[in-house]
Amino acid sequence: MNLWPVISLTLQLAAITTVILMTLALPLAWWLATTQSRVRPVIEAITALPLVLPPTVLGFYLLILMSPQSALGSFWVRMRGESLTFSFTGLVIASLFYSLPFAVQPLQTALMAVPQATVDAARTLGASARDAFFSISLPLARRGFLTAAVLTFAHTIGEFGVVLMVGGNIPGKTRVISIEIFTAVETLDYGTAHVLSAGLLIFSFGVLTLVYALNRKGGARLG
Amino acid sequence: MNLWPVISLTLQLAAITTVILMTLALPLAWWLATTQSRVRPVIEAITALPLVLPPTVLGFYLLILMSPQSALGSFWVRMRGESLTFSFTGLVIASLFYSLPFAVQPLQTALMAVPQATVDAARTLGASARDAFFSISLPLARRGFLTAAVLTFAHTIGEFGVVLMVGGNIPGKTRVISIEIFTAVETLDYGTAHVLSAGLLIFSFGVLTLVYALNRKGGARLG
């Protein structure tokens, strides 16, 4: 069995999802951490909601949302000539939804712990609000950023219900490792399941240990 | 269709899992946040690992681990006279594993942001290390505690792969709302799926908004 395409696809999906999601989560988490608005608790609640639906069910709704009959889906077909569902892009979109809570919430928690005084100091030293966010708040919240990225990455690797539903298990396009392991368990091929699971665990363990060990080196830390 | 047993079981599972997991995560997160030990990155990586396995697969291994043939499972049967798998207790144990990363990581992030100086002040004022943890560190990290609890609670409600595998979908004992919605989708009963999903979303939204709004009232905050 040549697993390489499956592994590579899985890593691509996890990496792309993590990068995009962290990018999207950043401004949202910042807004949530600094706003005085009354709607904040409402938005906070909404960011946690994708979690409460079972993955398959979330996948079902995403299927409806992204189908070629939908506004989004038909727009995509017109633009790109292929349907959004069962494409890698569709998978990425689905993963973004599913992992949103893990990205936003720890980041927001960490950003809320950054003292205003430190940001104020940066402002008087010539940093715009944006500059101060990237040069001060974000580095100080980097432990929260790390937590968010790790949870998103790991979760995307392990995700399976949504992926199967929205991705349609197309080799080289949407077949990821979690589906492969699921298939092995379903077909009573426990030997393969053990091997794949062990491999996935060892690999992830290595990556995560490295990430945490590197983070530790980075000197003073907060949040 | 009488949904009450299903809803009540779901809420019980989510509540019990959240309470137990937060209790277990607390000392672990504290240790991780304060230790100078070299194995810290290793333990941090391990706490994230349950995420990388697809839920069904994790469920499969938990099934093996807790089956009456296993050491743990047979011990349980001798103690309690019933098997651990396919029981509510088994579900709780499975949920604990699956949600561990969400509980530990945000809590650790928030505890790491508590300034040592503040804890030192508490110590000189007569607080033991334990007392200072509960009276100073934990309240200061309460935003992280909240994030951890919300993610755990929401995730347990939406969890389904593990639950289905370990619990066996037995009405009144291990059938939770996520399975009910999954069933509705699987049997093409989309009307019921929409109603149940909407209900679950609205309920969760209400609870979460309330939680976040109350948290906001609590005065000064950090972490």
Added chain:
Amino acid sequence: MARTLAFKARLARGPDFVLDAEAVIPLEGVTAIAGQSGSGKTTLLRALAGLDQQKGDAVRVDFAGQAWDDAERHTPPEERRVGFVFQDPSLFPHLSVEQNLRYGARRRQIASLDAIVDALDLKSLLPRATEGLSGGEARRVALARALASDPAVLFLDEPLSGMDWDRKGEVLPYLARAVSEAQVPALYVTHAADEIAMLADRVLTMDAGQVVGWAPPPIRMSARVEGIGPNGMLIALDGATEGKGRFSVPIRARVGEAIGLGVPADSLMVSATHPGNSSAAMVVPADILDGANDGSGIRVSVFGQEVHLPMLDIGLTGSRVWLSILRALPRPEPRDSQADANHD
């Protein structure tokens, strides 16, 4: 045997700094700790309080006969009863001012905070969050919090920096009273000469992580409240003759009460001639007790009181000189209360 805090402290901070300090400090009154920024004052206090664990077999901290630290033992900070005011206030941000004060008080079973709240004028701040406090207000709360925890000894790391002089004038006498009446000795780190002049009984100097020794003690005279003056209370130096050695200081005190006067070295002039009518608060005659400098200053007798002046080389040959005191800082003295305590 007098109660002492005897220590041999060793603690490395970073690659370059090593605290390696040894001293025996009397547990009575206020011991100021002076030394340049970075000389290790904060490090020493933290080590003595048990907040940073020391390394090495020779390490030893004995507090009035209790072994706080030695080769085997490390008494945890909460059992040392050190009332620590940190250089940075370190208030608890999730608690109100009142809850901050009660934090230590509750854990040491102290019921009433009224005296402290009054003395530090904190009544109006009690319900406030710590967040909006001004710099000086936060320090006052930190000081009150330490005092309220029923400490056996006070470690004060620049507790009054950021307070204006009016405020210091209220807080310092209160601190002096707390130290003398409640018999709570204090280690007091400060860079302010005024605070040393007013409060300190002795001054320990540190440099580069080591205790260098005892600095000349501040100029101190004893006096007694005679009545109400134009600007607070009228006090007379002990032994002063009719019409001389009197002036008025802003202090709350009872008539007859003993007062210590700290005179900042910058505000005292020794001169050969009486300067005549002047802006000095008080001009008093003094006799030089030993004409030659002993290396740390000269000793003079003022109305029979022996006073040590840190002035060197003032080129005065005669034995009768005049002291022009431009400013004197009053502090309530323990003498009476100690006498009371001895009677019990």
Added chain:
Amino acid sequence: MARTLAFKARLARGPDFVLDAEAVIPLEGVTAIAGQSGSGKTTLLRALAGLDQQKGDAVRVDFAGQAWDDAERHTPPEERRVGFVFQDPSLFPHLSVEQNLRYGARRRQIASLDAIVDALDLKSLLPRATEGLSGGEARRVALARALASDPAVLFLDEPLSGMDWDRKGEVLPYLARAVSEAQVPALYVTHAADEIAMLADRVLTMDAGQVVGWAPPPIRMSARVEGIGPNGMLIALDGATEGKGRFSVPIRARVGEAIGLGVPADSLMVSATHPGNSSAAMVVPADILDGANDGSGIRVSVFGQEVHLPMLDIGLTGSRVWLSILRALPRPEPRDSQADANHD
């Protein structure tokens, strides 16, 4: 027209405190801001720096003709070029000391930090993390960071608290030079009389959120470096006759350089008679210019220099008096460099 900072500031903090301050401050030299703890000094500086947005239509901040704030406009803090030293150092904990210094410098295109690093003696601290810095070291870094950001004006909120006198003696002249040579005016909040005496050109007083007015200016005399003295440089008061009005101060300066002398009011005695041989640093004759007090002190002439003394009611009737100066704090003066600047 002289450059000024003219403001009408309004900002509520909590339910009880309202800043409602109005003043016109000359943008030249050092303006000290005095006032009790909690009087609103920090609140005022933050509002002027644009960190807390003010409310109301009447609000107005004009900095040398630029409208920083008015009913419509709110210039963001980064565009005001205020070098702010906060009451609490607020260093960036994830950056080294050097990176902290470079933070503002880089954003304002300043290449070299050498002069500042030298003056504040930070060389050995540059590679350090901010975490282990002592209280005084952290303040020095905060001050250097603000100075390095090429500010148009300095807002200093107790910048030297926590520094020992030796250190202050190094930092204050440097600050004075920065203010005078680089023509960067400063607003300077402090509770330390010494710092005001040495540095301030004028003193604005605040109380309960309002500007009360200008306090009597510190006692200041002008002098010039004559040569090397036993204890630094020998300086002579301008106009002093041969053999008089000279003493030695610990300052780094060139011979011929103009020096301002701040004299703390606590260290100056006015007397009718010459005190003879004394411990004073310098005893100089002075003539009272208007015998009657004008409510804020008396004006005297010292070697032709007009000096304002804040002493009231000293009961001296004659017109010739003696000033015994126990301590004078030297500060480099702008006169020469200003003259230079005018030639350009």
Added chain:
Amino acid sequence: VRPAAAEDVTIAVASNFLSTAERLVEVFEAASGHDATIAHGSTGQIYAQIVSGAPFDVFLAADAQRPALLRQDGLAEMTRTYALGKLVLVSRIPVTEDSISEAFAGQNVALADPIVAPYGLASTSAMERLRLDTATFQPILVANVAQVATVFATGNADFAFIAEALLPRLAADHVLPLAGKHPPIRQDAALLVRAADNPAAMAFWTFLETEEARSIIGAAGYDLPE
């Protein structure tokens, strides 16, 4: 009315048979007075659970392999084919066996994963018999026939191979029966060892063979074994 000897039986059902099983249980409970509980999931999952000691009495699987394995493992008393699944092709445009190849060109065709699901395997053999070249269209593989139907119902596939039993719940425009184009999809039941002394389980096992039960299964879109 519940007889004095009423007992409980727990029936594990492959998800694709769930609605039919619910109807069977309704009739069984009314007729016998016993209580029946249904648990459902995928066939592979239920098998793993039974091996791990799941409290199931009867297993209605979606294939013949897993019941046979259980018997081999000594976990099942007996097995029996209770239904034969029938495959249909649903589409939005009318197709015939001859026009399929043309109609499929470039389209999304949903089917169950042949490795995991018996209906998937049947779908691939039907495709072979119809000489469809998988390179000319886009096959979408999902976990089971129910998800195939969902993919079709949500408009994400133009064609879908589903179980005839699902037709009543699916608004399909066009249906092409494929009964003859694939080997029969044998759905076997297993009576598990732990049910040996459970009269309710035995009662249900017997009930499955009755005409009443067979007619319900037949009406749901399955063929019946001889």
